[in-house]
Amino acid sequence: MMFSRRSALRLAGLGAATLFAPESGLAADKVRVGVLKFGTVSWELDTLKHHRLDAANGIDLEVVYFAGEDATNVAMLAGAIDVIVSDWIWVSQQRSAGSDVTLVPFSSAVGAIMVKGSSPIKSLADLKARKIGVTGGPLDKSWLLIQAVAKRDHNLDLTANNEIVFGAPPLLSEKALEGELDAVLNFWHFCARLEANGFRRLFGADDAARMLGATGSVSALGYVFHDGWARENPSAAMGLVKASRAAKHILATSDEEWLRLKPLIRADGAELEKLRDRYREGIPTRPIAEEQADAALLYRVLAQIGGEKLVGQTPEMAPGTFWPELIE
Structure with a gap:
C-alpha cells in the first residue's frame, strides 16, 4: 500500500500505531535493521518491538546487533541488512560516490x-x-x-x-x-x-x-537505506517510518515507558530523567524539507572547516541525501 508524501507528513504527528494496521491476512514485510548493541537507537527499537508497532504497521522488524559502526555500514551497503542509523555526511559521501543510500531523520540530539x-x-x-x-x-x-x-x-x-x-x-x-x-x-x-x-x-x-545559520534543530542521525530497496519495498520503508514515529510518540509521552527501559539504558533516578528529557528534546518535529535545507547549509560550513578529510571532494551535500518521498 502506497501513501502520498502529503499523507505521510500528516500522519507523522499522530503517533497512534493502530492507525496503520495492515489488512487482515497480508504477510508482514521483513525489515532488517543493523544497530550497535548498546547504542541509544536500541531504546526506540525496544519500545517498537515491545508494543508490536512493527506488526501494527505491516512490517516484521528484525534487529541485528553489531560491534561497531563500520560493520553496520558495510553490511547495509552489501545488502546483508536493509537499514542502519548514520549521519547525513556519510550518506552524502556515499551518494556522491554513486550509491543510492538515503536518510530519514531519527534524532537531533547532539553533544x-x-x-x-x-x-x-x-x-x-x-x-x-x-x-x-x-x-x-x-x-x-x-x-x-x-x-x-x-x-x-x-x-x-x-x-x-x-x-x-x-x-x-x-x-x-x-x-x-x-x-x-x-x-x-x-x-x-x-x-x-x-x-x-x-x-x-x-x-x-x-x-x-x-x-552558523540553521533555522532550527537538524537531525544528527537518521535511518539510512537504499533508494532501490525503498522503491521495491514501499510498504516496508513507509511502515518503518510510521512505526518509528509511533515509538517516539510513546517515548515522548510516557514516563512509565522509561521506567520499563531502565535495564537497557542502565540508569536510574536523576540520570534516567535527564536522559529521558534530552532524548525527548531530540525527537524530530520539523518538516523534512526544512531539515534538509539546514543540513545542506551546515554541510557547506563543515566542508570549509574539515576539508576533503571530512567530506571528500564534494563541498555540497548530494541531492537525495534526505529521502525524497517524505519531502514536498
Missing part, C-alpha cells in the same frame, strides 16, 4: 561542551588555555561547528590555544568527573549523565548550528 557546575568557565571565550576532552576525533561534526563559532565570535582557535585530549566517551566523562579536564565535549547521552552528576552545558553543537 555539548560540559563543565562542572562550580567551574569559572562561563562562555566559549573562557575556554582559552584550558584542557578540553573531545569525543569523536578531530573531524567530529560537533567539534568543528563549535570551533567555527569560537573562531568567528571570539577570535579563539580552540586547537591552537588549548590542550585537546581525544578519547572514548566513557573515558572522557570519567576524566571530567575526576577533575582531570576543564571541559569536555561528549555525545548527548554522556552529557545528560554528566548533567545528572552536577555538570552544566556550556555550549552545544545545536547552539553552534543555529549561530
